[in-house]
Amino acid sequence: MNPPNPSVLSHAEAGGSQVVKAQLRLREMVLAGELPGGARIAEVAISELLGVSRTPVRSALMRLEQEGLLEALPSGGYAVRTFxxxxxxxxxxxxxxxxxxxxxxxxxxxxxxxxxxxxxxxxxxxxxxxxxxxxxxxxxxxxxxxxxxxxxxxxxxxxxxxxxxxxxxxxxxxxxxxxxxxxxxxxxxxxxxxxxxxxxxxxxxxxxxxxxxxxxxxxxxxxxxxxxxxxxxxxxxxxxxxxxxxxxxxxxxx
The missing domain is CATH 1.20.120.530 (GntR ligand-binding domain-like)
Structure with missing residues:
Protein backbone atom coordinates (compact mmCIF):
# COMPACT_ATOMS: atom_id res chain seq x y z
CA MET A 1 0.00 0.00 0.00
CA ASN A 2 1.37 3.40 -0.96
CA PRO A 3 1.84 5.90 1.91
CA PRO A 4 -0.50 8.91 1.99
CA ASN A 5 0.62 11.85 -0.08
CA PRO A 6 1.86 14.53 2.38
CA SER A 7 0.49 17.29 0.20
CA VAL A 8 -2.97 15.69 0.25
CA LEU A 9 -2.85 15.36 4.05
CA SER A 10 -1.70 18.94 4.39
CA HIS A 11 -4.57 20.15 2.24
CA ALA A 12 -7.10 18.12 4.24
CA GLU A 13 -5.75 19.42 7.55
CA ALA A 14 -5.91 22.99 6.28
CA GLY A 15 -9.51 22.46 5.19
CA GLY A 16 -10.42 21.06 8.59
CA SER A 17 -8.79 24.03 10.29
CA GLN A 18 -10.84 26.43 8.19
CA VAL A 19 -14.05 24.63 9.15
CA VAL A 20 -13.20 24.88 12.86
CA LYS A 21 -12.29 28.55 12.47
CA ALA A 22 -15.59 29.29 10.74
CA GLN A 23 -17.56 27.25 13.27
CA LEU A 24 -16.05 28.98 16.28
CA ARG A 25 -16.47 32.45 14.82
CA LEU A 26 -20.06 31.81 13.76
CA ARG A 27 -20.90 30.46 17.23
CA GLU A 28 -19.37 33.57 18.78
CA MET A 29 -21.40 35.81 16.49
CA VAL A 30 -24.65 34.07 17.40
CA LEU A 31 -24.02 34.01 21.14
CA ALA A 32 -22.77 37.62 21.13
CA GLY A 33 -25.99 38.77 19.50
CA GLU A 34 -24.27 39.80 16.26
CA LEU A 35 -26.61 37.43 14.40
CA PRO A 36 -30.08 37.88 15.92
CA GLY A 37 -32.66 35.14 16.30
CA GLY A 38 -34.40 34.33 13.03
CA ALA A 39 -31.65 35.94 10.94
CA ARG A 40 -30.92 34.06 7.72
CA ILE A 41 -27.28 33.14 7.22
CA ALA A 42 -25.91 34.11 3.82
CA GLU A 43 -23.01 31.83 2.90
CA VAL A 44 -21.41 34.36 0.59
CA ALA A 45 -21.53 37.20 3.12
CA ILE A 46 -20.19 34.99 5.93
CA SER A 47 -17.45 33.66 3.66
CA GLU A 48 -16.31 37.19 2.84
CA LEU A 49 -16.57 38.29 6.47
CA LEU A 50 -14.48 35.39 7.79
CA GLY A 51 -12.03 35.34 4.90
CA VAL A 52 -12.59 31.65 4.08
CA SER A 53 -14.14 29.89 1.11
CA ARG A 54 -17.77 28.83 1.02
CA THR A 55 -16.94 25.13 1.46
CA PRO A 56 -15.72 25.37 5.09
CA VAL A 57 -18.53 27.86 5.84
CA ARG A 58 -21.07 25.33 4.58
CA SER A 59 -19.54 22.61 6.77
CA ALA A 60 -19.50 24.94 9.77
CA LEU A 61 -23.18 25.77 9.26
CA MET A 62 -24.04 22.06 9.20
CA ARG A 63 -22.17 21.53 12.47
CA LEU A 64 -23.93 24.45 14.14
CA GLU A 65 -27.26 23.00 13.05
CA GLN A 66 -26.27 19.73 14.75
CA GLU A 67 -25.41 21.71 17.89
CA GLY A 68 -28.85 23.29 17.78
CA LEU A 69 -27.86 26.92 17.24
CA LEU A 70 -29.09 27.02 13.63
CA GLU A 71 -32.06 25.53 11.82
CA ALA A 72 -32.22 24.40 8.20
CA LEU A 73 -34.76 26.32 6.14
CA PRO A 74 -37.15 24.49 3.76
CA SER A 75 -36.07 26.81 0.97
CA GLY A 76 -32.40 26.09 1.62
CA GLY A 77 -29.81 27.70 3.83
CA TYR A 78 -29.91 28.26 7.58
CA ALA A 79 -31.32 30.70 10.12
CA VAL A 80 -30.42 31.44 13.74
CA ARG A 81 -32.70 29.47 16.04
CA THR A 82 -34.66 30.84 18.93
CA PHE A 83 -35.55 28.77 21.98
Missing part, protein backbone atom coordinates in the same frame (compact mmCIF):
# COMPACT_ATOMS: atom_id res chain seq x y z
CA UNK A 84 -38.41 28.74 24.40
CA UNK A 85 -37.64 29.06 28.09
CA UNK A 86 -39.00 25.53 28.45
CA UNK A 87 -36.58 24.21 25.79
CA UNK A 88 -33.61 25.52 27.73
CA UNK A 89 -34.98 24.36 31.07
CA UNK A 90 -35.52 20.86 29.65
CA UNK A 91 -31.96 20.74 28.29
CA UNK A 92 -30.58 21.66 31.72
CA UNK A 93 -32.84 19.05 33.34
CA UNK A 94 -31.58 16.42 30.89
CA UNK A 95 -27.97 17.29 31.72
CA UNK A 96 -28.73 16.96 35.44
CA UNK A 97 -30.32 13.56 34.86
CA UNK A 98 -27.36 12.26 32.87
CA UNK A 99 -24.82 13.65 35.32
CA UNK A 100 -26.76 12.13 38.19
CA UNK A 101 -26.63 8.76 36.45
CA UNK A 102 -22.90 9.17 35.81
CA UNK A 103 -22.29 9.99 39.49
CA UNK A 104 -24.31 6.98 40.67
CA UNK A 105 -22.50 4.59 38.34
CA UNK A 106 -19.15 6.06 39.36
CA UNK A 107 -19.99 5.35 43.01
CA UNK A 108 -21.41 1.88 42.39
CA UNK A 109 -18.71 0.70 39.99
CA UNK A 110 -15.81 2.46 41.65
CA UNK A 111 -14.27 5.42 39.85
CA UNK A 112 -10.65 5.12 38.64
CA UNK A 113 -8.23 6.57 41.18
CA UNK A 114 -6.42 8.58 38.51
CA UNK A 115 -9.65 10.36 37.53
CA UNK A 116 -10.57 10.94 41.17
CA UNK A 117 -7.18 12.57 41.75
CA UNK A 118 -7.65 14.82 38.71
CA UNK A 119 -11.12 15.81 39.94
CA UNK A 120 -9.79 16.58 43.42
CA UNK A 121 -6.99 18.70 41.96
CA UNK A 122 -9.52 20.56 39.80
CA UNK A 123 -11.69 21.37 42.81
CA UNK A 124 -8.67 22.57 44.75
CA UNK A 125 -7.96 25.05 41.95
CA UNK A 126 -11.52 26.34 42.29
CA UNK A 127 -11.00 26.62 46.05
CA UNK A 128 -7.95 28.79 45.39
CA UNK A 129 -10.07 31.12 43.24
CA UNK A 130 -12.75 31.32 45.91
CA UNK A 131 -10.28 32.57 48.53
CA UNK A 132 -10.42 36.06 47.03
CA UNK A 133 -13.24 38.14 48.56
CA UNK A 134 -14.27 39.35 45.09
CA UNK A 135 -13.95 37.77 41.66
CA UNK A 136 -12.96 39.79 38.61
CA UNK A 137 -13.69 38.85 35.00
CA UNK A 138 -10.44 36.87 34.70
CA UNK A 139 -11.29 34.85 37.81
CA UNK A 140 -14.76 34.09 36.46
CA UNK A 141 -13.20 32.90 33.18
CA UNK A 142 -10.93 30.53 35.09
CA UNK A 143 -13.89 29.31 37.12
CA UNK A 144 -15.78 28.48 33.92
CA UNK A 145 -12.82 26.46 32.61
CA UNK A 146 -12.29 24.56 35.88
CA UNK A 147 -16.02 23.95 36.27
CA UNK A 148 -16.25 22.49 32.77
CA UNK A 149 -13.25 20.26 33.49
CA UNK A 150 -14.79 18.89 36.70
CA UNK A 151 -18.05 18.05 34.95
CA UNK A 152 -16.12 16.33 32.15
CA UNK A 153 -14.20 14.25 34.68
CA UNK A 154 -17.45 13.35 36.41
CA UNK A 155 -18.78 11.82 33.19
CA UNK A 156 -15.50 9.95 32.74
CA UNK A 157 -15.79 8.49 36.26
CA UNK A 158 -18.91 6.59 35.23
CA UNK A 159 -16.77 4.14 33.27
CA UNK A 160 -19.31 4.35 30.43
CA UNK A 161 -18.12 5.88 27.14
CA UNK A 162 -21.77 5.94 26.05
CA UNK A 163 -22.88 8.05 29.02
CA UNK A 164 -19.83 10.30 28.65
CA UNK A 165 -20.68 10.85 24.97
CA UNK A 166 -24.35 11.59 25.60
CA UNK A 167 -23.45 13.95 28.46
CA UNK A 168 -21.04 15.80 26.17
CA UNK A 169 -23.76 16.11 23.55
CA UNK A 170 -26.33 17.55 25.92
CA UNK A 171 -23.71 19.85 27.45
CA UNK A 172 -23.09 21.25 23.96
CA UNK A 173 -26.75 22.13 23.52
CA UNK A 174 -27.26 25.91 23.60
CA UNK A 175 -27.32 27.21 27.17
CA UNK A 176 -27.14 23.71 28.74
CA UNK A 177 -23.47 23.73 29.78
CA UNK A 178 -22.61 23.75 33.51
CA UNK A 179 -21.47 27.37 33.19
CA UNK A 180 -24.00 28.40 30.57
CA UNK A 181 -25.30 31.33 32.62
CA UNK A 182 -22.49 31.91 35.10
CA UNK A 183 -21.47 35.09 33.26
CA UNK A 184 -24.77 36.62 34.37
CA UNK A 185 -23.58 36.25 37.95
CA UNK A 186 -20.27 37.98 37.34
CA UNK A 187 -21.57 41.41 38.31
CA UNK A 188 -24.50 40.42 40.48
CA UNK A 189 -24.68 40.76 44.28
CA UNK A 190 -23.78 37.57 46.10
CA UNK A 191 -22.22 35.96 43.04
CA UNK A 192 -19.28 34.56 44.99
CA UNK A 193 -21.58 33.14 47.67
CA UNK A 194 -23.63 31.24 45.08
CA UNK A 195 -20.49 29.84 43.47
CA UNK A 196 -19.38 28.70 46.92
CA UNK A 197 -22.63 26.74 47.26
CA UNK A 198 -21.99 25.10 43.87
CA UNK A 199 -18.42 24.30 44.90
CA UNK A 200 -19.60 22.71 48.13
CA UNK A 201 -21.90 20.49 46.07
CA UNK A 202 -18.90 19.52 43.89
CA UNK A 203 -16.99 18.34 46.96
CA UNK A 204 -20.03 16.53 48.36
CA UNK A 205 -20.64 14.54 45.19
CA UNK A 206 -16.96 13.64 44.98
CA UNK A 207 -17.14 12.46 48.60
CA UNK A 208 -20.23 10.37 47.84
CA UNK A 209 -18.52 8.74 44.86
CA UNK A 210 -15.41 7.92 46.87
CA UNK A 211 -17.57 6.43 49.64
CA UNK A 212 -19.56 4.37 47.12
CA UNK A 213 -22.84 6.11 47.98
CA UNK A 214 -24.58 5.90 44.64
CA UNK A 215 -28.04 7.18 45.61
CA UNK A 216 -26.55 10.19 47.42
CA UNK A 217 -24.20 11.00 44.54
CA UNK A 218 -27.06 10.91 42.02
CA UNK A 219 -29.32 13.11 44.15
CA UNK A 220 -26.55 15.66 44.65
CA UNK A 221 -25.92 16.04 40.92
CA UNK A 222 -29.62 16.33 40.18
CA UNK A 223 -29.86 19.08 42.78
CA UNK A 224 -26.70 20.69 41.42
CA UNK A 225 -28.41 21.29 38.06
CA UNK A 226 -31.03 23.38 39.89
CA UNK A 227 -28.42 26.12 40.20
CA UNK A 228 -28.37 26.42 36.40
CA UNK A 229 -32.18 26.53 36.38
CA UNK A 230 -32.12 29.45 38.82
CA UNK A 231 -29.45 31.19 36.76
CA UNK A 232 -31.65 30.76 33.69
CA UNK A 233 -34.53 32.53 35.44
CA UNK A 234 -32.24 35.34 36.57
CA UNK A 235 -30.79 35.71 33.09
CA UNK A 236 -34.26 36.08 31.60
CA UNK A 237 -36.05 38.08 34.27
CA UNK A 238 -33.37 39.62 36.47
CA UNK A 239 -31.60 42.96 36.43
CA UNK A 240 -28.47 41.36 34.96
CA UNK A 241 -30.18 40.10 31.79
CA UNK A 242 -28.13 42.41 29.55
CA UNK A 243 -24.90 40.68 30.65
CA UNK A 244 -25.54 37.79 28.27
CA UNK A 245 -26.56 38.94 24.77
CA UNK A 246 -27.44 35.36 23.74
CA UNK A 247 -30.39 35.51 26.16
CA UNK A 248 -32.20 37.37 23.37
CA UNK A 249 -32.45 34.00 21.59
CA UNK A 250 -34.66 32.68 24.39
CA UNK A 251 -38.37 33.37 24.25
CA UNK A 252 -39.64 34.20 27.74
CA UNK A 253 -42.73 32.57 29.15
CA UNK A 254 -45.76 34.82 29.39
Missing amino acids: SERDVGDAIELRGTLEGLAARLAAERGAPQTVLREARACLKRIDELMRDPALDDAAFSRYVAYNAEFHRLLAEMSGSPLIALQTERVTNLPFASPSGFVVVEANSPGARDRLLVAQDQHWQVLDAIENREGTRAEALMREHSRIAQRNLREALHGAQSDALPAVKLIRRRD
Whole structure:
Protein backbone atom coordinates (compact mmCIF):
# COMPACT_ATOMS: atom_id res chain seq x y z
CA MET A 1 0.00 0.00 0.00
CA ASN A 2 1.37 3.40 -0.96
CA PRO A 3 1.84 5.90 1.91
CA PRO A 4 -0.50 8.91 1.99
CA ASN A 5 0.62 11.85 -0.08
CA PRO A 6 1.86 14.53 2.38
CA SER A 7 0.49 17.29 0.20
CA VAL A 8 -2.97 15.69 0.25
CA LEU A 9 -2.85 15.36 4.05
CA SER A 10 -1.70 18.94 4.39
CA HIS A 11 -4.57 20.15 2.24
CA ALA A 12 -7.10 18.12 4.24
CA GLU A 13 -5.75 19.42 7.55
CA ALA A 14 -5.91 22.99 6.28
CA GLY A 15 -9.51 22.46 5.19
CA GLY A 16 -10.42 21.06 8.59
CA SER A 17 -8.79 24.03 10.29
CA GLN A 18 -10.84 26.43 8.19
CA VAL A 19 -14.05 24.63 9.15
CA VAL A 20 -13.20 24.88 12.86
CA LYS A 21 -12.29 28.55 12.47
CA ALA A 22 -15.59 29.29 10.74
CA GLN A 23 -17.56 27.25 13.27
CA LEU A 24 -16.05 28.98 16.28
CA ARG A 25 -16.47 32.45 14.82
CA LEU A 26 -20.06 31.81 13.76
CA ARG A 27 -20.90 30.46 17.23
CA GLU A 28 -19.37 33.57 18.78
CA MET A 29 -21.40 35.81 16.49
CA VAL A 30 -24.65 34.07 17.40
CA LEU A 31 -24.02 34.01 21.14
CA ALA A 32 -22.77 37.62 21.13
CA GLY A 33 -25.99 38.77 19.50
CA GLU A 34 -24.27 39.80 16.26
CA LEU A 35 -26.61 37.43 14.40
CA PRO A 36 -30.08 37.88 15.92
CA GLY A 37 -32.66 35.14 16.30
CA GLY A 38 -34.40 34.33 13.03
CA ALA A 39 -31.65 35.94 10.94
CA ARG A 40 -30.92 34.06 7.72
CA ILE A 41 -27.28 33.14 7.22
CA ALA A 42 -25.91 34.11 3.82
CA GLU A 43 -23.01 31.83 2.90
CA VAL A 44 -21.41 34.36 0.59
CA ALA A 45 -21.53 37.20 3.12
CA ILE A 46 -20.19 34.99 5.93
CA SER A 47 -17.45 33.66 3.66
CA GLU A 48 -16.31 37.19 2.84
CA LEU A 49 -16.57 38.29 6.47
CA LEU A 50 -14.48 35.39 7.79
CA GLY A 51 -12.03 35.34 4.90
CA VAL A 52 -12.59 31.65 4.08
CA SER A 53 -14.14 29.89 1.11
CA ARG A 54 -17.77 28.83 1.02
CA THR A 55 -16.94 25.13 1.46
CA PRO A 56 -15.72 25.37 5.09
CA VAL A 57 -18.53 27.86 5.84
CA ARG A 58 -21.07 25.33 4.58
CA SER A 59 -19.54 22.61 6.77
CA ALA A 60 -19.50 24.94 9.77
CA LEU A 61 -23.18 25.77 9.26
CA MET A 62 -24.04 22.06 9.20
CA ARG A 63 -22.17 21.53 12.47
CA LEU A 64 -23.93 24.45 14.14
CA GLU A 65 -27.26 23.00 13.05
CA GLN A 66 -26.27 19.73 14.75
CA GLU A 67 -25.41 21.71 17.89
CA GLY A 68 -28.85 23.29 17.78
CA LEU A 69 -27.86 26.92 17.24
CA LEU A 70 -29.09 27.02 13.63
CA GLU A 71 -32.06 25.53 11.82
CA ALA A 72 -32.22 24.40 8.20
CA LEU A 73 -34.76 26.32 6.14
CA PRO A 74 -37.15 24.49 3.76
CA SER A 75 -36.07 26.81 0.97
CA GLY A 76 -32.40 26.09 1.62
CA GLY A 77 -29.81 27.70 3.83
CA TYR A 78 -29.91 28.26 7.58
CA ALA A 79 -31.32 30.70 10.12
CA VAL A 80 -30.42 31.44 13.74
CA ARG A 81 -32.70 29.47 16.04
CA THR A 82 -34.66 30.84 18.93
CA PHE A 83 -35.55 28.77 21.98
CA SER A 84 -38.41 28.74 24.40
CA GLU A 85 -37.64 29.06 28.09
CA ARG A 86 -39.00 25.53 28.45
CA ASP A 87 -36.58 24.21 25.79
CA VAL A 88 -33.61 25.52 27.73
CA GLY A 89 -34.98 24.36 31.07
CA ASP A 90 -35.52 20.86 29.65
CA ALA A 91 -31.96 20.74 28.29
CA ILE A 92 -30.58 21.66 31.72
CA GLU A 93 -32.84 19.05 33.34
CA LEU A 94 -31.58 16.42 30.89
CA ARG A 95 -27.97 17.29 31.72
CA GLY A 96 -28.73 16.96 35.44
CA THR A 97 -30.32 13.56 34.86
CA LEU A 98 -27.36 12.26 32.87
CA GLU A 99 -24.82 13.65 35.32
CA GLY A 100 -26.76 12.13 38.19
CA LEU A 101 -26.63 8.76 36.45
CA ALA A 102 -22.90 9.17 35.81
CA ALA A 103 -22.29 9.99 39.49
CA ARG A 104 -24.31 6.98 40.67
CA LEU A 105 -22.50 4.59 38.34
CA ALA A 106 -19.15 6.06 39.36
CA ALA A 107 -19.99 5.35 43.01
CA GLU A 108 -21.41 1.88 42.39
CA ARG A 109 -18.71 0.70 39.99
CA GLY A 110 -15.81 2.46 41.65
CA ALA A 111 -14.27 5.42 39.85
CA PRO A 112 -10.65 5.12 38.64
CA GLN A 113 -8.23 6.57 41.18
CA THR A 114 -6.42 8.58 38.51
CA VAL A 115 -9.65 10.36 37.53
CA LEU A 116 -10.57 10.94 41.17
CA ARG A 117 -7.18 12.57 41.75
CA GLU A 118 -7.65 14.82 38.71
CA ALA A 119 -11.12 15.81 39.94
CA ARG A 120 -9.79 16.58 43.42
CA ALA A 121 -6.99 18.70 41.96
CA CYS A 122 -9.52 20.56 39.80
CA LEU A 123 -11.69 21.37 42.81
CA LYS A 124 -8.67 22.57 44.75
CA ARG A 125 -7.96 25.05 41.95
CA ILE A 126 -11.52 26.34 42.29
CA ASP A 127 -11.00 26.62 46.05
CA GLU A 128 -7.95 28.79 45.39
CA LEU A 129 -10.07 31.12 43.24
CA MET A 130 -12.75 31.32 45.91
CA ARG A 131 -10.28 32.57 48.53
CA ASP A 132 -10.42 36.06 47.03
CA PRO A 133 -13.24 38.14 48.56
CA ALA A 134 -14.27 39.35 45.09
CA LEU A 135 -13.95 37.77 41.66
CA ASP A 136 -12.96 39.79 38.61
CA ASP A 137 -13.69 38.85 35.00
CA ALA A 138 -10.44 36.87 34.70
CA ALA A 139 -11.29 34.85 37.81
CA PHE A 140 -14.76 34.09 36.46
CA SER A 141 -13.20 32.90 33.18
CA ARG A 142 -10.93 30.53 35.09
CA TYR A 143 -13.89 29.31 37.12
CA VAL A 144 -15.78 28.48 33.92
CA ALA A 145 -12.82 26.46 32.61
CA TYR A 146 -12.29 24.56 35.88
CA ASN A 147 -16.02 23.95 36.27
CA ALA A 148 -16.25 22.49 32.77
CA GLU A 149 -13.25 20.26 33.49
CA PHE A 150 -14.79 18.89 36.70
CA HIS A 151 -18.05 18.05 34.95
CA ARG A 152 -16.12 16.33 32.15
CA LEU A 153 -14.20 14.25 34.68
CA LEU A 154 -17.45 13.35 36.41
CA ALA A 155 -18.78 11.82 33.19
CA GLU A 156 -15.50 9.95 32.74
CA MET A 157 -15.79 8.49 36.26
CA SER A 158 -18.91 6.59 35.23
CA GLY A 159 -16.77 4.14 33.27
CA SER A 160 -19.31 4.35 30.43
CA PRO A 161 -18.12 5.88 27.14
CA LEU A 162 -21.77 5.94 26.05
CA ILE A 163 -22.88 8.05 29.02
CA ALA A 164 -19.83 10.30 28.65
CA LEU A 165 -20.68 10.85 24.97
CA GLN A 166 -24.35 11.59 25.60
CA THR A 167 -23.45 13.95 28.46
CA GLU A 168 -21.04 15.80 26.17
CA ARG A 169 -23.76 16.11 23.55
CA VAL A 170 -26.33 17.55 25.92
CA THR A 171 -23.71 19.85 27.45
CA ASN A 172 -23.09 21.25 23.96
CA LEU A 173 -26.75 22.13 23.52
CA PRO A 174 -27.26 25.91 23.60
CA PHE A 175 -27.32 27.21 27.17
CA ALA A 176 -27.14 23.71 28.74
CA SER A 177 -23.47 23.73 29.78
CA PRO A 178 -22.61 23.75 33.51
CA SER A 179 -21.47 27.37 33.19
CA GLY A 180 -24.00 28.40 30.57
CA PHE A 181 -25.30 31.33 32.62
CA VAL A 182 -22.49 31.91 35.10
CA VAL A 183 -21.47 35.09 33.26
CA VAL A 184 -24.77 36.62 34.37
CA GLU A 185 -23.58 36.25 37.95
CA ALA A 186 -20.27 37.98 37.34
CA ASN A 187 -21.57 41.41 38.31
CA SER A 188 -24.50 40.42 40.48
CA PRO A 189 -24.68 40.76 44.28
CA GLY A 190 -23.78 37.57 46.10
CA ALA A 191 -22.22 35.96 43.04
CA ARG A 192 -19.28 34.56 44.99
CA ASP A 193 -21.58 33.14 47.67
CA ARG A 194 -23.63 31.24 45.08
CA LEU A 195 -20.49 29.84 43.47
CA LEU A 196 -19.38 28.70 46.92
CA VAL A 197 -22.63 26.74 47.26
CA ALA A 198 -21.99 25.10 43.87
CA GLN A 199 -18.42 24.30 44.90
CA ASP A 200 -19.60 22.71 48.13
CA GLN A 201 -21.90 20.49 46.07
CA HIS A 202 -18.90 19.52 43.89
CA TRP A 203 -16.99 18.34 46.96
CA GLN A 204 -20.03 16.53 48.36
CA VAL A 205 -20.64 14.54 45.19
CA LEU A 206 -16.96 13.64 44.98
CA ASP A 207 -17.14 12.46 48.60
CA ALA A 208 -20.23 10.37 47.84
CA ILE A 209 -18.52 8.74 44.86
CA GLU A 210 -15.41 7.92 46.87
CA ASN A 211 -17.57 6.43 49.64
CA ARG A 212 -19.56 4.37 47.12
CA GLU A 213 -22.84 6.11 47.98
CA GLY A 214 -24.58 5.90 44.64
CA THR A 215 -28.04 7.18 45.61
CA ARG A 216 -26.55 10.19 47.42
CA ALA A 217 -24.20 11.00 44.54
CA GLU A 218 -27.06 10.91 42.02
CA ALA A 219 -29.32 13.11 44.15
CA LEU A 220 -26.55 15.66 44.65
CA MET A 221 -25.92 16.04 40.92
CA ARG A 222 -29.62 16.33 40.18
CA GLU A 223 -29.86 19.08 42.78
CA HIS A 224 -26.70 20.69 41.42
CA SER A 225 -28.41 21.29 38.06
CA ARG A 226 -31.03 23.38 39.89
CA ILE A 227 -28.42 26.12 40.20
CA ALA A 228 -28.37 26.42 36.40
CA GLN A 229 -32.18 26.53 36.38
CA ARG A 230 -32.12 29.45 38.82
CA ASN A 231 -29.45 31.19 36.76
CA LEU A 232 -31.65 30.76 33.69
CA ARG A 233 -34.53 32.53 35.44
CA GLU A 234 -32.24 35.34 36.57
CA ALA A 235 -30.79 35.71 33.09
CA LEU A 236 -34.26 36.08 31.60
CA HIS A 237 -36.05 38.08 34.27
CA GLY A 238 -33.37 39.62 36.47
CA ALA A 239 -31.60 42.96 36.43
CA GLN A 240 -28.47 41.36 34.96
CA SER A 241 -30.18 40.10 31.79
CA ASP A 242 -28.13 42.41 29.55
CA ALA A 243 -24.90 40.68 30.65
CA LEU A 244 -25.54 37.79 28.27
CA PRO A 245 -26.56 38.94 24.77
CA ALA A 246 -27.44 35.36 23.74
CA VAL A 247 -30.39 35.51 26.16
CA LYS A 248 -32.20 37.37 23.37
CA LEU A 249 -32.45 34.00 21.59
CA ILE A 250 -34.66 32.68 24.39
CA ARG A 251 -38.37 33.37 24.25
CA ARG A 252 -39.64 34.20 27.74
CA ARG A 253 -42.73 32.57 29.15
CA ASP A 254 -45.76 34.82 29.39
